[in-house]
Amino acid sequence: xxxxxxxxxxxxxxxxxxxxxxxxxxxxxxxxxxxxxxxxxxxxxxxxxxxxxxxxxxxxxxxxxxxxxxxxxxxxxxxxxxxxxxxxxxxxxxxxxxxxxxxxxxxxxxxxxxxxxxxxxxxxxxxxxxxxxxxxxxxxxxxxxxxxxxxxxxxxxxxxxxxxxxxxxxxxxxxxxxxxxxxxxxxxxxxxxxxxxxxxxxxxxxxxxxxxxxxxxxxxxxxxxxxxxxxxxxxxxxxxxxxxxxxxxxxxxxxxxxxxxxxxxxxxxxxxxxxxxxxxxxxxxxxxxxxxxxxxxxxxxxxxxxxxxxxxxxxxxxxxxxxxxxxxxxxxxxxxxxxxxxx
Numbered sequence: 001x002x003x004x005x006x007x008x009x010x011x012x013x014x015x016x017x018x019x020x021x022x023x024x025x026x027x028x029x030x031x032x033x034x035x036x037x038x039x040x041x042x043x044x045x046x047x048x049x050x051x052x053x054x055x056x057x058x059x060x061x062x063x064x065x066x067x068x069x070x071x072x073x074x075x076x077x078x079x080x081x082x083x084x085x086x087x088x089x090x091x092x093x094x095x096x097x098x099x100x101x102x103x104x105x106x107x108x109x110x111x112x113x114x115x116x117x118x119x120x121x122x123x124x125x126x127x128x129x130x131x132x133x134x135x136x137x138x139x140x141x142x143x144x145x146x147x148x149x150x151x152x153x154x155x156x157x158x159x160x161x162x163x164x165x166x167x168x169x170x171x172x173x174x175x176x177x178x179x180x181x182x183x184x185x186x187x188x189x190x191x192x193x194x195x196x197x198x199x200x201x202x203x204x205x206x207x208x209x210x211x212x213x214x215x216x217x218x219x220x221x222x223x224x225x226x227x228x229x230x231x232x233x234x235x236x237x238x239x240x241x242x243x244x245x246x247x248x249x250x251x252x253x254x255x256x257x258x259x260x261x262x263x264x265x266x267x268x269x270x271x272x273x274x275x276x277x278x279x280x281x282x283x284x285x286x287x288x289x290x291x292x293x294x295x296x297x298x299x300x301x302x303x304x305x306x307x308x309x310x311x312x313x314x315x316x317x318x319x320x321x322x323x324x325x326x327x328x329x330x331x332x333x334x335x336x337x338x339x340x341x342x343x
Contacts, residue, residue: 041281044104048079051272052108054093056086060142060225060306061270065109067302068139068272071293072286089179090114091125094273098127102277104286110135110273112181115323116330121179122340130327134274135319136283137290140308141267143243144182145227145253146189147220149212150235157240157259160219164195172198173219174208179341181268182221184330185242187337192261212236223268224249225307242266249307266329267309271319280316287316 051069055061062084069080085093090111097108110133119129127133146157154160164171175182178201190197200217202208205226212220213235222230228249230236238253244265246255256264272290274283293299294311303311314322 041279041285044279044282044285045076045078047105048081049104050081050083050100050106052093052097052106053082053084054086054090054109054111054114055084057084060223061090061109061111063306064139064270064303064308067299067306068290068293071296071299072289075289075292076285088125089118089123089177091118091123094133095126097273098132098275100275102275102279104274104278104282106274107136107286108273109139110271112268112270112326112330113179115271115273116327117179117181117184117334120330120334121184123179132276134276134278134283135323136272136274136286136316137294137314137319138312138322139270139272139290139294140303140311141243141269142224142308143241143247143267144185145222145224145238145247145250146186146240146242146256147212147222147227147230147236147238149215149218150237151215152218152237154239155237156254157256157261160239161193161195164193164197168196169198171218172200173221174200174202174211174217175221176205176208176223177201177203179339181266182223184333184337184339185266186221187339188266188333189256189261189264191336192264223307224309228307243309248310249304266333269326271323283316287314287319 051065053062053065066082069082073080085096091114094108094110094114097106100106115129115133118125148154148160154163173186175186177183183199183201187199197219205222208220209222209226209230211217213230213233224247227238231250238250240256240259241247241250241253242256242264244255244257247253272286291313294313300311
């Protein structure tokens with residue numbers, strides 16, 4: 001009996017030793033796997049980084065992106081190479097960036113249209129904006145500006161609304177295209193104000209501005225930079241901006257909130273984005289670098305001259321919260337207006 005007991009005890013001791021050895025091996029392996037991410041992130045970046053801009057070179061988004069990438073290159077010590085990939089209202093370039101390996105070496109620029117609006121209004125996009133995108137930070141925001149031709153007998157939003165109500169369907173407004181933020185924002189304003197004004201989509205701010213200045217169009221919804229190029233033009237009048245506060249570059253123009261439309265605060269913006277699955281430490285590194293660039297006087301002044309509002313510094317969590325709040329805002333706008341569009 002004692003011999004059998006000793007044999008069982010020996011087996012148990014051996015099994016216990018084996019279990020301890022296996023547990024030790026498993027622990028080492030687990031630590032090695034867990035360590036792979038931080039080790040990779042620790043020396044990031046160690047080679048050039050590509051940034052996909054979803055619009056042509058020379059536009060407001062491209063210019064802001066190049067200001068940021070230049071600063072990031074200086075802060076992080078690696079080249080940031082811009083690749084312009086335009087098409088499908090920015091969704092083509094965003095899709096290209098999101099198809100890349102989530103290693104932090106291919107980033108994208110995510111305008112509000114491609115990161116939120118497109119999917120909401122029915123565009124066929126190959127990614128899920130809510131789940132496939134990790135926002136790193138916001139390069140900058142822009143207001144939209146409500147402008148009218150110089151001889152239209154109105155000088156503020158109240159007078160414009162009164163004129164529109166006296167002539168339902170007689171006035172027209174132009175935007176840089178169907179389904180753009182300007183289109184959605186003014187349709188939303190129309191619902192709130194209870195007016196009937198006909199939409200005329202243009203192919204960009206330039207032809208829109210031409211017709212507005214020429215008097216062929218009564219109302220134009222311009223981006224901040226487009227409005228600034230016409231700031232001294234006496235054939236235009238600027239009635240309001242859509243941002244929550246006045247636009248520093250056009251300080252005499254009131255906001256819609258000041259004009260009696262409570263809580264009307266809509267801006268457009270450009271994020272730096274990366275695909276879901278990117279190491280959080282890499283995202284944090286890029287976010288910190290962006291914030292450093294945005295605090296530099298040269299960057300702030302350059303963005304201001306390009307028409308951007310003063311930058312708001314955000315952590316990675318704050319950036320995610322910002323995008324989530326913006327998504328809710330645009331969901332409300334789209335639901336209220338009923339605007340839909342196909343590719």
